[in-house]
Amino acid sequence: MEKQAFEYAPAPESRAVIDIAPSYGLFIDGEFAEAADGKVFKTVSPANEEVLSEVAQAGTADVERAVKAARKAFEKWSALPGAERAKYLFRIARIIQERSRELAVLESLDNGKPIKESRDADLPLVAAHFFYYAGWADKLGHAGLGPDPKPLGVAGQVIPWNFPLLMLAWKIAPALACGNTVVLKPAETTPLSALFFADICRQAGLPKGVVNILTGDGSTGAELVAHPDVNKVAFTGSTEVGKAIARTVAGTDKKLTLELGGKAANIVFDDAPIDQAVEGIVNGIFFNQGHVCCAGSRLLVQESVQDEVLDALKRRMQTLRVGDPLDKNTDIGAINSAEQLGRIKELAAAGEAEGAERWAPACELPGEGYWFAPTLFTGVTQAHRIAREEIFGPVLSVLTFRTPEEAVAKANNTPYGLSAGIWTEKGSRSLWMAGKLRAGVIWSNTFNKFDPASPFGGYKESGFGREGGRHGLEAYLNV
CATH class of the missing domain: 3.40.605.10 (Aldehyde Dehydrogenase; Chain A, domain 1)
Structure with a gap:
């Protein structure tokens, strides 16, 4: 049935x-x-x-x-x-x-x-x-x-x-x-x-x-x-x-x-709990419309699980509700200003022009105000503007890696260093990665968790x- x-x-x-x-x-x-x-x-x-x-x-x-x-x-x-x-x-x-x-x-x-x-x-x-x-x-x-x-x-x-x-x-x-x-x-x-x-x-x-x-x-x-x-x-x-x-x-x-700004890497290994990781990815980039300096705007996925992660992520993105910020069911609200919306649109257009593949769920946006549908790009390289510049909007760039060393190299290949996320069942791998990543805040099997007793900075x-x-x-x- x-x-x-x-x-x-x-x-x-x-x-x-x-x-x-x-x-x-x-x-x-x-x-x-x-x-x-x-x-x-x-x-x-x-x-x-x-x-x-x-x-x-x-x-x-x-x-x-x-x-x-x-x-x-x-x-x-x-x-x-x-x-x-x-x-x-x-x-x-x-x-x-x-x-x-x-x-x-x-x-x-x-x-x-x-x-x-x-x-x-x-x-x-x-x-x-x-x-x-x-x-x-x-x-x-x-x-x-x-x-x-x-x-x-x-x-x-x-x-x-x-x-x-x-x-x-x-x-x-x-x-x-x-x-x-x-x-x-x-x-x-x-x-x-x-x-x-x-x-x-x-x-x-x-x-x-x-x-x-x-x-x-x-x-x-x-x-x-x-x-x-x-x-x-x-x-x-x-x-x-x-x-x-x-x-x-x-x-x-x-x-x-x-x-200041950030271009955080959210790194998913092949042994990660996929459903949990997908929730962390969504929270990492679509929370507050992506208006987050520590947003996980670069998703690094191990090649062997790329298709599985992307399929699950797209299914989850199709359930996100965009609309009235005062509606308790809304997941993604309005972009803060016309100026910010213009920058998001410009960088998204640059991603397409540079050859990345754009995808967004079917999404009816309100006729008034400033809105942008949750979006992801695949086929992204480290040379793309969307992988280098802070978009500060609900736009996710997806890259792949094969080894932990490659993941570290790609994650650190940015002028920023505010945050990062690691998804793996191996605690030793999380600790090894955390020691190599140049980021002020590193989350393991979670993202965007804050506490007043914990320092934040980059x-x-x-x-x-x-x-x-x-x-x-x-x-x-x-x-």
Whole structure:
């Protein structure tokens, strides 16, 4: 008897749980205020191009005000006992948990990611990072960084659009735990959850000026990075911008951490559990529409199981549901912006032009918004642009290998070094591979697993420094 397929009924999350204001100002010294020059920009929902709100565009005078407020607040904040700072962080973590439904809906509206990802992955991790670093606030002398490490001062932090709230947590939680104050600039296309977080800071009673939020475009971030009274710069984003920031900071006494692009290899050996590996491949490249710096965008499959893996992978891709980010059944949401969609299309076209074979499941895309179907390329060589350049979208390049040595050589043949995945039943092989791969994070028989206690960061053009874990404290302390 033929198996019957059941269609999923729509299961939309209600937008009514979140109240989006028609306009937002900058959050400076505990208060919302207009930009000094009155400039604003619009933030839109990538799923349907609906204007969600109008947001202030910070300029030079606003950066000056925010840094000055952070500098003033630093004196008292850094002097607080660690246990007192911890109370604020614990309070913020609990409020995030209490308001997680609102935040998840807001994140999916502004970013385009599926609600089940923002609800079940992003928000629990956001709260966990604040809980984790709250626990460190009174134990800094036991972190292996010296008996009495001191905070740096004002931290200027610039975050990307792919995980707006999670990247905020990665930056702000350790900075505050160590006694620093913060001026944070969210991405231009996803400012709303950072502004919501500003309200959480007020709800938690955080002293004025400890956290300041400046919305704006790249020029705002450049002003913040270059400000002479910023002691520490933390950036997550593209390698190109990261290089520009490194040039700006060079020759100053500012501490710098960069978490940049990636072109991770997901390596499947012939003894791997195929069904489990396929789930890891799908999670590695299609989670968050491929908008993940550590995405497993290069699949390296041992030749003897190539056909079996690809057949299973294509069957699995045919079950992925693309559509409304607020529908709880959606697997792949909207591409974050028209600009990013254009880059994905350009690189996919380059893959076809260079001779790779393109495949995507039959997929009806919405008529409005920014969308791209899950796609894989076979017949890819290491010379193809799609195997070398970060696509930052739901596009997978498939290469093959015969021996572990060849897999290592191909995996390391990239200017990036952020992450990698290994699929094999042999623990000795996983450990051998991990010792050879030049990647900051290596997963064995899984992919995209994160924990606030585990450090994250890369080598080469994927940046330097670590976020998360005990290692994440070092970037915010004089040691």
